[in-house]
Amino acid sequence: MNGGIKIGRLFGIEVDVHPSWFIILLVFVWSLATTLFPQTYHWSTTVTWTVAVVAALLLFASVIVHELGHSLVARRQGIAVKNITLFVLGGVSSIEKEASSPRREALLAGSGPLVSLVIGVLALLLAYVPGEPQTVHAVLAYVGFMNVLLAVFNLLPGFPLDGGRVLRAVLWARSGDFERATRGAARAGYVLGYALIVLGILTAISRNVLAGVWAGFTGWILVQAAQASYAQVVAQQRLAGVTAGSIATPAHVWIPPMVTLEAAANDYFLANNARCLPVEGADDTFDGIVCLSDLQHTPRSQWSHDRVADVMTPRDRVAALTSEAPAAEALRLMAERNINQVAIVDGDRLTGFVDRATALRHLRLHSLVGRRQA
Numbered sequence: 001m002n003g004g005i006k007i008g009r010l011f012g013i014e015v016d017v018h019p020s021w022f023i024i025l026l027v028f029v030w031s032l033a034t035t036l037f038p039q040t041y042h043w044s045t046t047v048t049w050t051v052a053v054v055a056a057l058l059l060f061a062s063v064i065v066h067e068l069g070h071s072l073v074a075r076r077q078g079i080a081v082k083n084i085t086l087f088v089l090g091g092v093s094s095i096e097k098e099a100s101s102p103r104r105e106a107l108l109a110g111s112g113p114l115v116s117l118v119i120g121v122l123a124l125l126l127a128y129v130p131g132e133p134q135t136v137h138a139v140l141a142y143v144g145f146m147n148v149l150l151a152v153f154n155l156l157p158g159f160p161l162d163g164g165r166v167l168r169a170v171l172w173a174r175s176g177d178f179e180r181a182t183r184g185a186a187r188a189g190y191v192l193g194y195a196l197i198v199l200g201i202l203t204a205i206s207r208n209v210l211a212g213v214w215a216g217f218t219g220w221i222l223v224q225a226a227q228a229s230y231a232q233v234v235a236q237q238r239l240a241g242v243t244a245g246s247i248a249t250p251a252h253v254w255i256p257p258m259v260t261l262e263a264a265a266n267d268y269f270l271a272n273n274a275r276c277l278p279v280e281g282a283d284d285t286f287d288g289i290v291c292l293s294d295l296q297h298t299p300r301s302q303w304s305h306d307r308v309a310d311v312m313t314p315r316d317r318v319a320a321l322t323s324e325a326p327a328a329e330a331l332r333l334m335a336e337r338n339i340n341q342v343a344i345v346d347g348d349r350l351t352g353f354v355d356r357a358t359a360l361r362h363l364r365l366h367s368l369v370g371r372r373q374a
């Protein structure tokens with residue numbers, strides 16, 4: 001996930017928070033302090049808000065521990081883990097590749113919910129130690145209940161939830177066909193996602209608007225994630241061994257940064273039938289990339305005086321891969337950022353572009369020729 005803010009490192013794994021997470025933290029603190037706690041306890045405002053902040057932070061800390069469960073099992077299996085990111089819907093571990101056998105996949109997927117379940121049961125037991133202060137009981141009971149809920153939700157059998165991955169491992173063990181197993185588990189993900197949407201609508205109409213919207217939104221995200229994850233697995237399988245560099249179109253035409261948009265459109269984009277062009281930097285390096293869409297976002301009246309340098313995407317914000325990166329990674333990056341091309345950059349030099357149409361053509365070609373087993 002992009003745009004994360006690094007908050008620390010655990011067992012050598014970077015932990016990030018996405019800006020969207022702060023919103024959800026506020027929602028949790030606010031709902032605890034204004035609804036849940038005041039309904040049960042009679043604390044002062046300061047105590048209520050303090051306990052709410054502590055409870056919400058502990059809940060999110062246990063989400064990190066859930067992800068750490070996945071990450072440490074992955075590492076034991078020899079799979080690299082890039083980072084753990086907290087975002088609006090919970091946590092996600094960036095795990096480099098898929099597990100190598102059904103048994104390993106089941107272990108990897110099951111480890112997170114198991115960690116949540118253990119935290120949940122322990123916290124609930126500790127919540128009922130006699131003579132405990134009411135505030136401590138409230139925090140432990142809340143964190144315990146939420147962790148059990150987290151374990152149960154994540155074990156729902158829809159890919160790409162943990163339970164869906166366990167389902168995929170079972171289907172994979174049975175058929176020996178990874179792609180077919182992923183398709184089956186992704187279908188279960190759609191069914192589960194649509195069921196959550198329907199449930200969300202019914203809840204919103206009949207009982208609780210906020211809970212309903214939340215369930216519906218989660219269902220919708222699950223449907224999207226099932227689609228994207230399945231497409232990604234298919235691409236990875238079919239494009240196994242194909243590098244991004246090998247399907248890239250070399251960059252022949254470069255555009256100087258001081259050219260006006262008018263001249264860029266006529267002399268560069270139209271003349272070369274190009275959609276995106278690299279912008280020349282000093283010493284054969286590149287300054288950034290300019291695309292036709294950047295021009296289209298600028299009012300026509302400014303084309304005669306605005307320059308390429310004013311509208312280009314600067315080099316440090318360009319979506320780029322090295323030529324040795326897997327071709328499937330280019331497709332993933334384009335889908336994730338909703339863009340149509342990825343730059344191929346080795347060191348300081350831009351050598352070419354992979355665009356969506358070319359990548360998809362290769363994907364179809366490899367599907368016709370037959371799948372390469374990874």
Ligand SMILES: [Zn+2]
Pocket residue numbers: 066067070112113154162
């Ligand atoms: Zn998990």
